[in-house]
Amino acid sequence: MRVALLGSGVMGTAVLASLVAADDLRDGAVAVLDLRLESARSAAASVAETAGERGIEVEAHDDPVAAATGADVLVVAVKPQHAADLLARLGDSVNHDALVVSIAAGLPTQWLAARLPEGVGVVRVMPNTPATIGQGVSAISPGAGVGQDRLDLVSRLFAGTGLVVQVPEDLQSAVTGLSGSGPAYVFAMIDALAEAGTALGLPRALALQLASHTVSGSGAYAARSGQHPALLREAVSSPGGTTLAALGVLDDRAVRAAYVAAVRAASDRADELAAGLESPS
Numbered sequence: 001m002r003v004a005l006l007g008s009g010v011m012g013t014a015v016l017a018s019l020v021a022a023d024d025l026r027d028g029a030v031a032v033l034d035l036r037l038e039s040a041r042s043a044a045a046s047v048a049e050t051a052g053e054r055g056i057e058v059e060a061h062d063d064p065v066a067a068a069t070g071a072d073v074l075v076v077a078v079k080p081q082h083a084a085d086l087l088a089r090l091g092d093s094v095n096h097d098a099l100v101v102s103i104a105a106g107l108p109t110q111w112l113a114a115r116l117p118e119g120v121g122v123v124r125v126m127p128n129t130p131a132t133i134g135q136g137v138s139a140i141s142p143g144a145g146v147g148q149d150r151l152d153l154v155s156r157l158f159a160g161t162g163l164v165v166q167v168p169e170d171l172q173s174a175v176t177g178l179s180g181s182g183p184a185y186v187f188a189m190i191d192a193l194a195e196a197g198t199a200l201g202l203p204r205a206l207a208l209q210l211a212s213h214t215v216s217g218s219g220a221y222a223a224r225s226g227q228h229p230a231l232l233r234e235a236v237s238s239p240g241g242t243t244l245a246a247l248g249v250l251d252d253r254a255v256r257a258a259y260v261a262a263v264r265a266a267s268d269r270a271d272e273l274a275a276g277l278e279s280p281s
């Protein structure tokens, strides 16, 4: 199998690590494309060892046609605003039986399909940055005419990013608002908690360690325990104790409502990105 990874920024590089870990790629090839050849080279270098062990050839390109030619699967990993330009540059280099997988926020499969040769299947995926350490979550949605076999292939190719779930495409903006952008909300929380600890006299490095492990441990506990988070929160909150004093402050400052509004704002922005797209000329 030959895969073309189109865009080797933050997410493209994380997806590349997952691609080279997939059994479907054994003895295959990945062409990594970026306008900035240095970026493509550095992404390729980041997986060189694993790729070498698995007989996968990884090439760096700055020419879209050279990268896309002969690819069975093409992964679009440029910013949504750059996708039209990228697809136009691919010209006739995309095989009619190829599968295009887009991780770009907001871009509908129909919009992508309209810019690709007839018959090319499109799958939309929304990963998140913890994919970099294989602990992300990727939501996948098939476009028109994409069957279960090709969806299963995409699940395998993204398995190295972490959990893979399937959602109808009309839920992709909601997914983007929650898990796609979500790591940023959590990192902002870690930063704030660590700063608070430092202000209370903890050494900065220790405060950061305590904050990030509290978040990762709580996330793993919530995911694995099967208990509702309200019950887990209650188990921390002794009557008349320290936790309820803190939760009272968060309630006074409407932190819960702020999270709800933040996720909605991100989801609305994904819809806006889609609404702002031009029709193919």
Ligand SMILES: NC(=O)C1=CN([C@@H]2O[C@H](COP(=O)(O)OP(=O)(O)OC[C@H]3O[C@@H](n4cnc5c(N)ncnc54)[C@H](O)[C@@H]3O)[C@@H](O)[C@H]2O)C=CC1
Binding pocket: 006, 007, 008, 009, 010, 011, 012, 033, 034, 035, 036, 039, 064, 077, 078, 079, 080, 082, 085, 086, 103, 104, 105, 126, 127, 128, 129, 180, 181
């Ligand atoms: N960063 C994140 O947390 C997530 C990003 N995404 C999506 O992933 C996509 C990529 O995002 P990032 O990796 O964060 O962006 P990035 O800016 O880090 O990477 C994009 C790369 O595409 C390259 N590029 C731009 N135009 C190109 C073209 N015409 N041909 C070849 N290369 C081109 C740029 O040089 C850059 O290296 C976006 O569509 C974003 O919506 C999805 C989920 C999470």
Ligand SMILES: O=C(O)[C@@H]1CCC=N1
Binding pocket: 105, 176, 180, 181
């Ligand atoms: O901020 C963005 O637009 C991208 C999509 C999801 C996370 N980052």
